[in-house]
Amino acid sequence: MLMAQLNDINVHYVDEGDRNGAPVVFANSLGTDFRLWDQIIPLLPPGLRLIRYDKRGHGLTTCPAGDYFMGDLVQDAARLLDMLGVKGCVFVGLSIGGMIAQGLAAERLDLVRAMVISNTAAKIGTPEIWKGRIETVRKGGVAALEQPILERWFSKRFHRENAAELDGWRNMLCRTPAAGYAGCSAAISETDLFDSTARLTLPTLAIAGSEDGSTPPDLVRETADLIRGSRFHLVRGAGHLPCVENPNEYAEVLTAFLEEVGHV
Numbered sequence: 001m002l003m004a005q006l007n008d009i010n011v012h013y014v015d016e017g018d019r020n021g022a023p024v025v026f027a028n029s030l031g032t033d034f035r036l037w038d039q040i041i042p043l044l045p046p047g048l049r050l051i052r053y054d055k056r057g058h059g060l061t062t063c064p065a066g067d068y069f070m071g072d073l074v075q076d077a078a079r080l081l082d083m084l085g086v087k088g089c090v091f092v093g094l095s096i097g098g099m100i101a102q103g104l105a106a107e108r109l110d111l112v113r114a115m116v117i118s119n120t121a122a123k124i125g126t127p128e129i130w131k132g133r134i135e136t137v138r139k140g141g142v143a144a145l146e147q148p149i150l151e152r153w154f155s156k157r158f159h160r161e162n163a164a165e166l167d168g169w170r171n172m173l174c175r176t177p178a179a180g181y182a183g184c185s186a187a188i189s190e191t192d193l194f195d196s197t198a199r200l201t202l203p204t205l206a207i208a209g210s211e212d213g214s215t216p217p218d219l220v221r222e223t224a225d226l227i228r229g230s231r232f233h234l235v236r237g238a239g240h241l242p243c244v245e246n247p248n249e250y251a252e253v254l255t256a257f258l259e260e261v262g263h264v
């Protein structure tokens with residue numbers, strides 16, 4: 001097991017593929033760990049260095065008590081990449097992971113040469129929505145929000161046709177520590193990246209899912225439109241986690257982007 005000892009936390013990560021290859025880094029969504037990308041990794045071209053990690057409060061990474069800030073999450077990513085000696089990666093972030101991507105690109109362009117912002121936005125939800133979710137989770141655990149979250153994460157078709165896999169994602173979600181889910185929710189609640197993202201000029205691919213109940217396509221497109229020259233791809237029939245619902249299409253569009261930016 002790989003654990004990186006950073007400032008105040010230990011981060012669980014995996015560093016696979018070609019250690020001398022061009023680096024691609026993956027950041028997960030709220031309530032998921034780095035297994036989110038399990039189906040994508042084997043579909044990517046050979047020769048890449050593929051790094052995935054569990055953000056604070058998730059997976060095997062330390063789960064501090066209290067509210068987190070987006071700055072903490074961005075610093076964690078930067079410290080991990082510094083520790084691994086990574087420069088000029090393509091950073092792929094989904095939902096809160098996509099917020100981390102935007103924050104990291106704004107602060108550390110030496111680390112990120114291009115980004116994929118998937119099912120995310122410069123601002124997600126409202127402080128009122130997040131306050132309600134945080135209170136519920138701190139009282140009743142993540143399981144108290146399980147049903148509506150799974151409805152936002154996956155299309156109706158996936159719910160109908162993939163009962164066993166859905167159960168696995170439900171388990172991952174419900175086993176997320178309440179403190180980690182609430183801490184990251186507090187970070188999202190306080191985050192509005194509109195101004196800093198509008199100043200970004202790095203190559204960017206935005207991906208949305210047509211059935212996404214958390215970050216609907218229009219919201220993702222609005223953020224993509226802030227970044228000059230960005231591309232937008234809609235995965236039809238998928239919810240908030242298109243890398244799970246349609247890994248082939250997701251890997252295909254990601255590979256095309258990696259080729260376009262000269263990373264493969």
Ligand SMILES: O=C(O)CCC(=O)CC(=O)O
Binds near residue numbers: 029031095152153214
């Ligand atoms: O998934 C995230 O990282 C945050 C967006 C969200 O609202 C997730 C959900 O629908 O529960």
